[in-house]
Amino acid sequence: MTVLTLPPLSLYIHIPWCVRKCPYCDFNSHQADQTLPESDYVAALASDLDADAELAQGRKISTIFFGGGTPSLFSAQAIGQILDHAEATIGFAPDIEITLEANPGTFEQDKFSGFRAAGVNRLSIGIQSFADAQLQALGRIHDGAAAHKAVATARAAGFDNLNLDLMHGLPGQSRAAGMADLATAIDFAPEHISWYQLTIEPNTVFYSQPPTLPEEDTLADIQDEGHEKLEAAGYKRYEVSAYARGPRARHNINYWQFGDYLGIGAGAHGKITLPDSDTIVRQWKTRQPEHYLQAQRGPGRFANPFIAGREPIEPEARPLEFLLNALRLVEGCDPALYPRYTGRALKTLQPQWQALQTQGLLKPLTERIGTTELGLRFLNEVLGRYY
Template sequence: MSEFGDPSDHALILDPARIPLSLYIHVPWCLKKCPYCDFNSHTLPKEELMNAPFDEYVNALIKDIDSQLDLVQGRSIHSIFIGGGTPSLLPTAEFGRLFTHLKNVLAFDKNIEITLEANPATLEHAPFEEYLSLGINRLSVGVQSFDNQALSVLGRVHDCDDAVRAILQAKKAGFTRINADLMHGLPMQTPKLAVNDIQMALQAGATHVSWYQLTIEPNTAFYRTPPDLPNEDVLEEIEKQGRATLLQAGFTNYEISAWVGRDDTACQHNLNYWQFGDYLAIGAGAHGKVTLLDHASHPNGVYRFAKTRLPRDYLSYEYAPKMVDFHKIDEIDLPFEFMMNALRLASGVSVDTFEERTGLLISTIDNELLPLQHQGFMVFDPNLIAPTKMGFRYANHLMQAFLP
């Protein structure tokens, strides 16, 4: 990226009041660690569930949010996402205790979106009516596949019937917004099998589909012992047929791996991530981002932070779970940080959003945007920054252009 020159030529006033604020809650336990998973998750065998430290963990979550109240800066909470691990292992009584406290110390937007990640196995979730009664109004069901052989290879503890049943039961309970998490490019997967996964999710009643390719990440069992994955030609055909199936069903691809149906809306929490909004974060290994103005302890700017990863360490702090990293994003890194998120959106973002959330004038990145526009990868006008269809397909290439 080009040097900025005098920062005063590019700086604007960052105003947190103009930036939406969300909350991420991390529950770190799973019954079994999947071989592809590189998330901060830790095995909790089912025979240990009765003695799991869920109440102590909620106590820590409460201390955690209390330690971040100075980061709210007068804003209400726009959305909440409860991820993991397997958040649905946490008893609903503990969720109730947590939400009671959250509502006491935070202002919730009138139309707040609250998403819970839930696994299909009945052992790993309460009756769905209980989640609705807590104010959770969106579910993300970790299906991954409806093919039992694929589920076995992926190390999942549910089967096809469990996955279908979970979506049907959630709909019967009254959930109108249900995401199905699906992977493609699985070991030995054919285009027919991949399309069948999508069709079964839609037939069961999913209103939103997260459809993403299996990637082999470091520090996973698959990285140490790689499975036999489909070749590039098969992967391309899977993507082609999968996209056609979703489009034919009336779904819109609004983000690289996210599809929304006619009867649903885009995930507001994830949109806030992609639009470089702010989010508090509580729980072991949780990551957050906040914009600060006239803060007592920190200079004005955009900050990222993280919490200690291991549950035992997170639980060991008497007063508040430890913030292991709280750092200001350097001005020269802000364009890449912003575009790394915004370029995931098919519709792009407004120029005003870039300026409001980075504190930089759009002219700061003229040298990067204009060549991409001339090459046919970007739309760039006084109001909008967006990838073209070709740019959306090669978003990773576009992001590299904004590296400092």
């Protein structure tokens, strides 16, 4: 039996409520009532983490990500309570990165200083666009002025590690409008920009009622010109849709390098290497918030009553699972991580790798597990060889 090396450990915390469900969103998010069950949910998160704590296996948490939903709907006090419990239960690495997603709604901006004081040291603001017409088409509750104010407020609150989340290829968006959005984001000089194309996902309003999106040629022009604009402004692309001229998103990098992560909260997923074994599992928590809140009141199929399901990542599935993440990184990753974290020899990536390398799509396997520039452009086709 191969005993796997334990990778770094991250923690994902899901807060599932939004003011309003966006028509493009396929995440586990739910429109909030006037009063959120904040204290009950914080207590449930604590119980959930307590039940999963043994899976840390002596590792400290290296990164935390509050996602949703809209985590910034919760009070700074609640966020602080969650962080205090996680630190007391598992412990934090000295240089821990703690990210919280926030929306630019003005009623949330007053909380930014409180989030910073609670221990959040990286803020990710869901701008999506600075143009009112595009924001309305996306069903967002904020306007361009609120987006501008949110960035200024975050800086005033002391955040020096800031990500702006921006989409392109939006309904009715021209090339010029797409570039104007990106130019505005760059002018704010955030440390990080997540810039990606709107995609229509199943189980969304946009899927059943498709909006009119820009033509393929316009989408390609926006992508190419935008990449050049970001590079010229000093933003280095290190992942398919991630650009940084400051700290990179360490939480996401842990995902992309096949690291471990605990997931707590309604519908949260986790990936864990089990102790003293060659077993890697994915597990997910009860999806509906009301069911999640009730889960701690009774036993379930698993030791952690919040778990809705668990399945192993079988050895034969690990090559694809690893590549689905690692090949998103522009620079790829160290080949030593593959046998260390999957228990599989590098040769299990052959012969597909050699064929793709010959076509100029992949780097030599002995140097990096990564694509060439051409391979990154045709990443779906590269991954298709491993399905």
